[in-house]
Amino acid sequence: MTDLKETACQVRRDIVRMVHGVQSGHPGGSLGCADYLTALYFNIMKHNPSFSMDGVGEDLFFLSNGHISPVFYSVLARSGYFPVQELATFRKLNSRLQGHPTTHEHLPGVRIASGSLGQGMSVALGAAIAKKLNKDTATVFSLHGDGELDEGQNWEAILFAAHKKIDNLIAAIDWNGQQIDGPTEKVMNLGDLAGKFIAFGWEVVNLEKGNDMHEIIAALQHAKSLTGNGKPIVILMKTCMGKGVDFMEGSHEWHGISPNDDQLQRALAQLPETMGDY
Template sequence: MEGTTTATDEISKLEEIALEIRRTSLRTIHRAGSGHPGGSLSSADIVTDLFFGGVLKYDPKNPNDPDRDRFLLSKGHASGLYFTTLAKAGFFPEKELESYRKINSPLFLSGHAHPKTPGVEIASGSLGQGLSVAHGIALGARLDKRNYKVYVILGDGELQEGQIWEAAMSAAKFKSTNLIAIVDYNKVCQDNITKDLKDLEPLEDKWRAFGWDTYRIDGHNMQEIHQTLKIPPHPDKPRVIIADTIKGKGVSFMEGQTGWHGVAPSDEDLAKALKELQ
């Protein structure tokens, strides 16, 4: 079964990349002295497969290629992960990450991303807007008769914003099949666990009722992420992939903790975390 072997190799390679992205994200947040480690670690496997698993079509040398697939991070606080990934993907040198969250950052590596940074499509930081923006891009693709797809990562807490459901209705109305939303369902918000803050369940039923082609996966199982992201578009529905994840995934003392939403690791925490992420 040569095919399976190749696939297994590919998956373990992606898992390696995800580990490296987790390490660099934490170092970047640590160096900045502020940022959001928990939500960066929960999205890391999904983002890794998008950028390095052959899902997204992009050319870092030509970040404005009109035919590129679009990637939006609507949960904009995971910018440590976002910039780390863009650097690893070749949009800018990794050294630039040193200016993350620092004044006069040459590539504008702000606490929340802005399109001045190569590879970034739109500003973020106010939750709930990214799905609508992604849908606007998807409509633009249709008008231009281009085949690119638009991928947007949403946080679970973000689904408490009403605008997400406005956009969900819009994308179903316009049958925007080139739009793929991925929910990083890490179950934890800044304040509280999502369930207690405002429960999202039954979440699959909600998306289905809104007219979306709905999948639910383990957001840390690279094989499952990879297979699901490769499924061809639904003929007339936008797609949502609800990825069950763990906030702070990979670092035992961060996992599932509200306390690691918006706090940078100390020197000691970083050292411990990096040891676990091998």
């Protein structure tokens, strides 16, 4: 577990450096999801960094809230999908590491373009159905923002998943309570989110400490134990936007702005280098 925590710390360090390097990007949600994606790629998922788009026999991951690409790119690089040094090209001209993941760049690990919010659930369901048709017993994982649930396409997909008994899907909601324009309760209150998913026919796993590695691993293992029982599974993951950098934590203002030179040094002082910087 210590290794996972150290990896997540390095991922956070990558995030703030990447976003600072081009003065562009989305650090808040990326920092908040660093623990979850580290647990997924370094402990839970059966995946192959040599990467093929068909993903036969592998667990698949789809990032729906594509603006948190810094954390996605860092985790992919750190788990062997492409050289860590390539993180230095984030958002630069002709880079494969665009602000939102794209498939035409042919970056290993990226299965869908996810710039437009609300679409990832539908694609993940398609992949899950394909696995069922192919008698492939691997699991499909997806990640979505809480503010992203304002998009109606999600709820069509949520209805569809339960109706079709797509029980090889584990979706996670990054429930940090913040979106670009402010707290979700003020922009569009999600209300009883667990009750909504239950009413729509899903199995719900509540993860109250979505930045605690032990709790994340336990929640993911529990979610996996629920697969194959006729219902899709969702992990409602309470996280802290900007986790790990004290002046970013819990503020929607860090949804999409980058730290200046002084702020970068303050952030890095809180995030020890554990795996070597790019």
